[in-house]
Amino acid sequence: AQSVSQHNHHVILSEAASLELGCNYSYGGTVNLFWYVQYPGQHLQLLLKYFSGDPLVKGIKGFEAEFIKSKFSFNLRKPSVQWSDTAEYFCAVNGNYGQNFVFGPGTRLSVLP
Amino acid sequence: NAGVTQTPKFQVLKTGQSMTLQCAQDMNHNSMYWYRQDPGMGLRLIYYSASEGTTDKGEVPNGYNVSRLNKREFSLRLESAAPSQTSVYFCASRLQGSNNQPQHFGDGTRLSIL
Numbered sequence: 001a002q003s004v005s006q007h008n009h010h011v012i013l014s015e016a017a018s019l020e021l022g023c024n025y026s027y028g029g030t031v032n033l034f035w036y037v038q039y040p041g042q043h044l045q046l047l048l049k050y051f052s053g054d055p056l057v058k059g060i061k062g063f064e065a066e067f068i069k070s071k072f073s074f075n076l077r078k079p080s081v082q083w084s085d086t087a088e089y090f091c092a093v094n095g096n097y098g099q100n101f102v103f104g105p106g107t108r109l110s111v112l113p
Numbered sequence: 114n115a116g117v118t119q120t121p122k123f124q125v126l127k128t129g130q131s132m133t134l135q136c137a138q139d140m141n142h143n144s145m146y147w148y149r150q151d152p153g154m155g156l157r158l159i160y161y162s163a164s165e166g167t168t169d170k171g172e173v174p175n176g177y178n179v180s181r182l183n184k185r186e187f188s189l190r191l192e193s194a195a196p197s198q199t200s201v202y203f204c205a206s207r208l209q210g211s212n213n214q215p216q217h218f219g220d221g222t223r224l225s226i227l
Contacts, residue, residue, distance in 0.1 A: 009153070032213040043117075043203065043218040044156075051213030090155060100171065101146075101216060105155040 002027045004093050004104035012110045013081055021076040021107050023091030033074040034092040034101070035065055044090065050074065061085070083113045115139055119204050119219035126194045126226050134189040134222050136204030143209035145187035146171075146216065147179060149200040156203065162187055163209065194226045 007022035025031065032051040036044040048059025055067040065076045074091060091104040120135045138145065143164045148156040148171075158171030162181040176198060178190045187206075191198060201223050205216040 004155075034215055036218075043220045044205075044216075045218070046215045049213060049215055100158060100161065103148075103155040103157075105153055 002093055002095060002102040004091055004102050006089075006091055006104040006107045008107045009105070010108045010110070012112065014112050015083055016080050017111075019076070019078040019081045019085070019109070021089055021091075021109070023074045023076065023104060024072050025074065025091075025093045025102075026072065027093060027095055029095050031093050031095055033065075033067060034094075035059065035063070035074070035076050036090045036092060036103075038088045038090065038106075040087070047076070047089075081109070081111050083111045085109060086111045117204055117206055117217055117219035119202075119222050121222060122220065123223045124225070126191075126224070128195060128226060130194050132191045132194060132224070134191075134202055134204075134224075135186070136188065136219060137186045138204075138206040138217070139185065140206060140208070140217065141184070142206035142217070143184070144207045145181065146205040146207070147177070147187070147189045148203045148205065149173065149198075150203060150221070151200050159189065159202075196226045198224065199226045200224060 003026045034049045035047040038044045050057045050067045058064045088106045088108050090106045092101045094101045117138045146161040147159040157173045160179040162168045165184045180188045201221045203221045204219040207216045208214045
């Protein structure tokens, strides 16, 4: 069965600090990988996705993620965070032969002004 | 273009009451999903509908039923609400055909069972 783990439950950073959120998945086949963001009181929105090609993918709002197949990882990065990046971040995976997404437990990011 | 619309946004129920959460999408998506979100547990799939006329259980289906009324609408019913069902419920939809398509989420229904 697929599973997704996220390394950090809660990350606290100051504005302008660099961000890296870890995501590891467990799945034997070809996967599609996603990062979603949930701002306080809002629904999940897609930040970026990877399904093939360049393992470094760029998303909205300056976020990027790198797929490292050998490590089963898809870590999210941003060089310089802003207060407005305060949100919860979810990594998700679905396999090429399945309908369902599996979400990680989420990482809460707090950016201090 | 509204995307995925969920109603109601908030609801308080007493134990044993029944309730239907409504979801509609206007993106002509084939697949629709119901999740519950609980602190520290991410999103857990309750039921999904790969296409109109089909529904399947997800990870946590007990205590819930669903109806795919038509291509646009996918409702979630709690027949006899229990406090353990206190959660935030999200509906999502997705264009079937390629598994790299993301899901699109509604704003959620915050449900409290007393």
